[in-house]
Amino acid sequence: MTLGTWLALFVALVVTAEIVRVLRHRAMRHERWRRFFRHRTTTWGLGILTFLVIVALAAPLVAPYDPDKQLDIVHLKNHPPSWTFLLGTDVLSRDVWSRTVYGARVSLGIGALGALVAVALGTLVGAVAGYYQRWIDAVLMRGVDVGLALPRIFILLMAVALWDGLPFAALIIVIGLTSWFGTSRLVRAEVLSLRQRDFVVAARALGAGSGRVIFRHVLPNAAAPIIVSAALGVGNVLLLEASLSFLGIGVKPPEPTWGNMIADNAPSIYTAPWSTLFPGLAISLVVLSLNAVADGVRDALDPRAEAA
């Protein structure tokens, strides 16, 4: 680690703290955003996610080494963490810290976009099935049953066979398309009960079209489970990406992702635990922070939650 990288890290930390401070300050003026910051854990979660995003964006400044470079395959293989190699090196003598930093770009991108596609699709299908009921519901939900019954790996392998080496966008689509079944069931159940509520009946009586009823009256009241499933979804996508890497069908090596770092170094988990531990910790950190932020978003959207 050079002085420059330490400096860059320090700057990233300061910028994060400043962003969170300004956001908090602004939030205090609005009831809704004051509710967002109600729990201290939400602030921490937001801070950690912001920091990870900044680090990912500033990867060239924060990473001391080229993430793909095998520094010295003979002498620097599985080097334990030290001042030179903050998080050690992996089985191919690559710097784990640099790979973790660059891996954040791909992993955070896939996690966020994959979960977004999955949650959007699941919400849409669940809302349509639950709201319109009858044959639409029957058809969609049988489709979901099939989707849940088919092993996901099987679908993914099929996609890989079709595409022959998945480009980033295709990977996101494939992950998104195979991850929405659970969300759709959850949303459908919620919509089924909400559509009976008097305020939804009132909206229909006033002449609101089904789009307006679904998006203004039904879904906002189903926000809590949707947000929770989105937060958990990101974690699932990160783990899915890891298992795809295990099968050798994820992001192409040597480009690092947290998933393929774990996969590549799994054989040396006893002799050099650091090369799997740190990307694993990064995934856990993201999942925990997202859950904390999800709590905040839920409170922000619910006027009944008491503001801080």
Add this chain to the structure above:
Amino acid sequence: MTLVDVRDLVKHYAGERRWFGLGRPQAPVRAVDGVSFTIASGRTLGLVGESGSGKTTVGRTMLRLQEPTSGKMLFDGNDVFALDVTRLRALRRRMQIVFQDPYSSLNPRMTVDDTLREPLEIHGLNGTVTALLDEVGLDAAFAKRYPHELSGGQRQRVGIARALSVEPQFIVCDEPVSALDVSVQAQVLNLLADLQAKRRLTYLFIAHDLAVVRHIADDVAVMYLGKLVERAPAGEIYAQPRHPYTRALLSAVPEPNPHTTKRRIVLPGDIPSPAHPPPGCPFHPRCPHPKKSQRCRTEPPPLRPITPGHDAACHFAEEPM
């Protein structure tokens, strides 16, 4: 002039299928089983009956918030059940509903302002939220509040303002005061009466006892197990009820004059399930009429005129009780 004309309205809820939808369906719930009435423009029909008798279902099906099983509903000459989506939407402006439960009738995520602005937006009307609030006796400051920050009575006023926002001619008031504190009930009833006079509104006023309806209804229809058992001008029904069920309901209404003594009729048993209504007269298992006979158990009595304008569905409606 007749504004609302309901003819032989039927609403059955399909019975559940057991065994994951593969078994034989249970008997359908006959929530509404052939109800007919008319309401003249500017008048109020009180629809009275015990819990589960099908009053809410009548109101919601009339506005086509639920699809009817059969029957007709004419609103100002328009066949409501036959309208396509576009024309139904245009007609929705003219028929509104006020709900029983003020806690579930407002969207918890919307402020009063959002709630009242929405219908104005949908129909491109140029009314204002402040004017609507004023009309139901609420200060303009309430616009910024969320439903959970309001009392039951205040919520109900917002619900009424929402119904008024689209300038309807006809409002279904579905037990609008039964969930409120007694002290607030009278205020909301007075508000509804004032609004009716001011805006020349027509009401279907649903209630579960005859006391509430007394002050507001011009005509009264009594419902039991999905059917009307009596229908008459309000004065008539209070002075001379013809159906034993109406008599029982009326005997439970407190007398304004404490010196008149009145025999209280207590009905045995509970209202039967509308999935399995008794054969013959649906009321016969609980009927206290001294003339009750075998005929009541087998032959359903039709709703027939007893005196001009006063109908009852009882084989012995002419006999004293």
